[in-house]
Amino acid sequence: MIGWMRSFVALLHDTWLEFIDAKSLWLVLLTIAVLFGVALTIHGEPLAAGRTYLDLAARSLSADTNDLDPAEVSLHTIATRLDGSISWIQSAEPIGPVMQPADGQPQDGPKTSWRVTLVRNTLPVVGKMADTNSIAARFGRVADGELWRVHAIRETTAPLAARLGSQRWEMVVNPGRDLTILWPHRLTLFGDALELTPPQGAPLGLEVFILQKLLATGLGGTALLLVSVVITAGFVPTMIRKGTLELLLARPVHRWQLILGKFIAALLFVAGMLGLLVGATWVVTGIVSGLWAPGILLAVVSLLLFYGLLLSVSIFAGTLTRSAPAAMLIAVAYWAVLFVVGILHAQVVASRVREDLTGRPRPLTVADALRGRSDPRAPLEPQKRPFHRTAAGRIVEATYRVLPHSSDLDAMVDRQLMRGFSVGGRMRQVLESGEFSWLGGMGLTVAHATAFLAAACVIFGSRDP
Amino acid sequence: MVDPVEVEAVVKRYGTAVALAGVTLRVGRGEIFGLLGQNGAGKTTLVKILLGMVAPTAGTARLLGIPVGTPSARRAVGYLPEDHRLPEYHTAASLLDCYGGLQGLPRSWRRQRAAELIEMIGLGQAHRLKVRNFSKGMKQRLGLAQALLHRPDVLFLDEPTDGVDPIGRKQIRDLLLAERARGVTIFINSHLLGEVEQLCDRVAILRKGKVVRSGSVVELTHRQHTWLVGFDRPVPDSSTWASAHLDPPDRNGISRVHLADEAALDLFLAEATGRGFAIRHLQKERGTLEDLYLQCATVPIGPHVASSVRCG
Numbered sequence: 016m017i018g019w020m021r022s023f024v025a026l027l028h029d030t031w032l033e034f035i036d037a038k039s040l041w042l043v044l045l046t047i048a049v050l051f052g053v054a055l056t057i058h059g060e061p062l063a064a065g066r067t068y069l070d071l072a073a074r075s076l077s078a079d080t081n082d083l084d085p086a087e088v089s090l091h092t093i094a095t096r097l098d099g100s101i102s103w104i105q106s107a108e109p110i111g112p113v114m115q116p117a118d119g120q121p122q123d124g125p126k127t128s129w130r131v132t133l134v135r136n137t138l139p140v141v142g143k144m145a146d147t148n149s150i151a152a153r154f155g156r157v158a159d160g161e162l163w164r165v166h167a168i169r170e171t172t173a174p175l176a177a178r179l180g181s182q183r184w185e186m187v188v189n190p191g192r193d194l195t196i197l198w199p200h201r202l203t204l205f206g207d208a209l210e211l212t213p214p215q216g217a218p219l220g221l222e223v224f225i226l227q228k229l230l231a232t233g234l235g236g237t238a239l240l241l242v243s244v245v246i247t248a249g250f251v252p253t254m255i256r257k258g259t260l261e262l263l264l265a266r267p268v269h270r271w272q273l274i275l276g277k278f279i280a281a282l283l284f285v286a287g288m289l290g291l292l293v294g295a296t297w298v299v300t301g302i303v304s305g306l307w308a309p310g311i312l313l314a315v316v317s318l319l320l321f322y323g324l325l326l327s328v329s330i331f332a333g334t335l336t337r338s339a340p341a342a343m344l345i346a347v348a349y350w351a352v353l354f355v356v357g358i359l360h361a362q363v364v365a366s367r368v369r370e371d372l373t374g375r376p377r378p379l380t381v382a383d384a385l386r387g388r389s390d391p392r393a394p395l396e397p398q399k400r401p402f403h404r405t406a407a408g409r410i411v412e413a414t415y416r417v418l419p420h421s422s423d424l425d426a427m428v429d430r431q432l433m434r435g436f437s438v439g440g441r442m443r444q445v446l447e448s449g450e451f452s453w454l455g456g457m458g459l460t461v462a463h464a465t466a467f468l469a470a471a472c473v474i475f476g477s478r479d480p
Numbered sequence: 481m482v483d484p485v486e487v488e489a490v491v492k493r494y495g496t497a498v499a500l501a502g503v504t505l506r507v508g509r510g511e512i513f514g515l516l517g518q519n520g521a522g523k524t525t526l527v528k529i530l531l532g533m534v535a536p537t538a539g540t541a542r543l544l545g546i547p548v549g550t551p552s553a554r555r556a557v558g559y560l561p562e563d564h565r566l567p568e569y570h571t572a573a574s575l576l577d578c579y580g581g582l583q584g585l586p587r588s589w590r591r592q593r594a595a596e597l598i599e600m601i602g603l604g605q606a607h608r609l610k611v612r613n614f615s616k617g618m619k620q621r622l623g624l625a626q627a628l629l630h631r632p633d634v635l636f637l638d639e640p641t642d643g644v645d646p647i648g649r650k651q652i653r654d655l656l657l658a659e660r661a662r663g664v665t666i667f668i669n670s671h672l673l674g675e676v677e678q679l680c681d682r683v684a685i686l687r688k689g690k691v692v693r694s695g696s697v698v699e700l701t702h703r704q705h706t707w708l709v710g711f712d713r714p715v716p717d718s719s720t721w722a723s724a725h726l727d728p729p730d731r732n733g734i735s736r737v738h739l740a741d742e743a744a745l746d747l748f749l750a751e752a753t754g755r756g757f758a759i760r761h762l763q764k765e766r767g768t769l770e771d772l773y774l775q776c777a778t779v780p781i782g783p784h785v786a787s788s789v790r791c792g
């Protein structure tokens with residue numbers, strides 16, 4: 016057992032030296048470090064939006080919005096849920112803290128508290144009057160989010176007005192837990208040099224969501240995965256090349272220990288780097304935005320599972336061909352196939368889910384072509400019908416069924432991010448549709464990785480060097 | 481006590497090609513054994529079978545009494561492969577440390593041993609240098625160090641002095657003799673006959689997968705009744721001697737003397753004195769391994785080969 020551990024630690028040490036010997040690794044790490052340095056110069060400036068969100072809170076008092084996605088709230092959806100009353104903000108006055116831009120007026124922001132006069136009208140006689148406690152509890156709660164929190168409330172309804180169904184409250188409201196996430200911000204890069212958002216700004220949560228995806232799973236993650244695949248694809252061919260392999264095989268270890276040791280070692284190092292990348296993304300976006308939702312940390316799991324799959328493919332190919340370029344190309348080609356199939360499948364799912372949700376025909380997409388829909392005005396297919404009527408569609412579907420659902424893993428991370436930052440929209444609907452799951456993403460990924468690795472061990476174990 | 485290396489009727493075929501056609505040999509403890517043969521004779525294949533890297537088609541082999549092919553059979557065995565390529569991203573110290581770990585050696589022990597070996601093979605100055613920048617001779621010496629790392633009881637060296645300069649060869653030779661003095665059994669594959677002759681106690685000559693000669697170096701190179709003689713002045717007519725047949729002298733003035741039997745040496749010496757020559761040099765001649773090797777390599781394999789296999 017001790018000897019076994021020593022062999023493993025030795026392989027770890029060996030792989031580590033081989034890993035840091037690669038120039039390309041340092042190049043990519045440097046690039047990523049620069050990327051993060053640039054990201055650190057991002058500056059977020061909240062725009063004045065207090066009145067908008069106070070109005071929103073007042074309006075939603077008249078509607079039951081508890082099952083609404085805060086990012087999907089619109090006047091239209093609220094109007095369909097009205098209880099017959101109508102509330103509005105008669106006057107609102109920021110009571111600080113307020114921001115003092117260098118030039119121009121003092122301005123409210125997501126940290127500002129307000130003194131508010133709220134008026135609620137309902138139909139005389141038939142309408143129900145609201146009691147102060149329920150207003151205090153409900154004001155600012157929109158769907159599952161908390162925009163405002165009522166700090167102090169006093170009813171100032173005049174007796175005559177009460178008879179006409181009109182009530183009035185004087186309130187002090189503080190920003191709620193989710194206000195900052197939805198608050199429109201202007202993002203700029205390099206001080207004020209580069210505008211990243213339109214003039215009216217965008218919700219801070221959405222901006223951080225995009226930034227995190229870019230840094231951790233998009234640009235940064237892809238670059239790191241690619242360079243890791245390129246570097247580690249050479250490990251096994253180098254180890255088993257003639258003249259080097261003999262030096263190892265003369266040691267009292269089993270051959271599968273060599274393969275497995277290299278696999279685990281490479282996986283550990285890449286896990287460390289991915290941890291750094293994702294952790295740095297979380298910290299950097301946290302620093303520039305003040306939002307610390309931890310959903311992005313799940314990207315370590317999805318990226319690492321995917322890398323483990325690519326690594327075992329490259330080890331299998333490397334054992335078979337004994338050539339580093341071949342192993343690398345095969346692993347990258349496998350990645351490309353997974354990527355394309357994953358995207359096409361996600362498109363098909365999105366197309367079906369949206370149709371189910373909206374009940375409206377839409378312009379035709381690639382996904383529709385795969386599903387065999389050719390007439391945009393044709394009646395919709397019933398829910399969950401087999402949606403591949405074309406040969407191409409069936410091929411995509413069949414390929415998707417047998418290949419690892421690694422794109423599902425990305426979808427799970429995206430879903431977590433969207434929840435954490437209250438990002439809505441059609442993509443959110445698709446991701447929440449139940450088509451994607453951690454288990455579905457992991458199951459075939461782990462199974463494929465294991466199969467490739469086992470095949471590599473068998474081939475390697477039964478061949479004369 | 482069992483012999484460290486036992487090979488019993490081992491056959492190895494690659495497809496239809498026969499690499500080993502039934503080899504039987506034993507190497508005793510503390511012996512330096514030389515396996516000679518042309519390229520392609522099957523030397524490397526035999527060593528790989530012994531180390532469990534290649535499965536024999538037929539026959540059995542044991543290392544230190546343990547059937548080959550299991551990790552435990554390799555535990556006390558050191559190996560220097562031919563044309564080895566050490567991983568280039570290592571320094572001498574990190575390489576020895578990794579191999580020591582794979583060998584299962586404790587950390588402090590292998591650190592100390594690695595430092596000692598690096599000093600011994602003269603790489604102490606190059607401790608920051610990576611293998612990629614090593615010269616051929618440095619690589620060969622580091623290769624030898626990794627084979628000696630765990631103080632093995634049996635050492636397999638496949639062409640150990642290939643591409644090493646004469647001083648390096650001398651160092652390697654001294655190192656191996658020191659190992660033998662510790663009781664290590666050394667198995668050398670080589671086609672460099674001079675080397676083998678200087679080092680080995682016993683040799684076998686392999687040809688096309690068969691052992692065609694084996695025995696101690698003294699035995700194999702023994703020549704009957706031939707002496708080398710040098711006189712104080714040139715011999716004018718070497719063909720007219722009565723007691724022996726005398727070859728013309730070489731450029732150092734040494735002549736080969738062919739006698740009828742060993743007793744004839746006295747007659748020859750008396751005749752020389754009678755002719756007025758003073759003897760300055762007298763030595764029993766031995767054949768070289770090279771002669772034997774060339775003879776083995778050129779003689780067609782026939783029935784007599786079988787008999788020499790048996791006598792080995």
Ligand SMILES: Nc1ncnc2c1ncn2[C@@H]1O[C@H](COP(=O)(O)OP(=O)(O)O)[C@@H](O)[C@H]1O
Nearest residue numbers: 479494499517518519520521522523524525526
């Ligand atoms: N992996 C292999 N596949 C096919 N033939 C091989 C293989 N390894 C060795 N041989 C053949 O076996 C014979 C013996 O080779 P080898 O043991 O390397 O000889 P030596 O070491 O004496 O030069 C050669 O004819 C060689 O071509």
Ligand SMILES: [Mg+2]
Nearest residue numbers: 523524562638
């Ligand atoms: Mg050889």
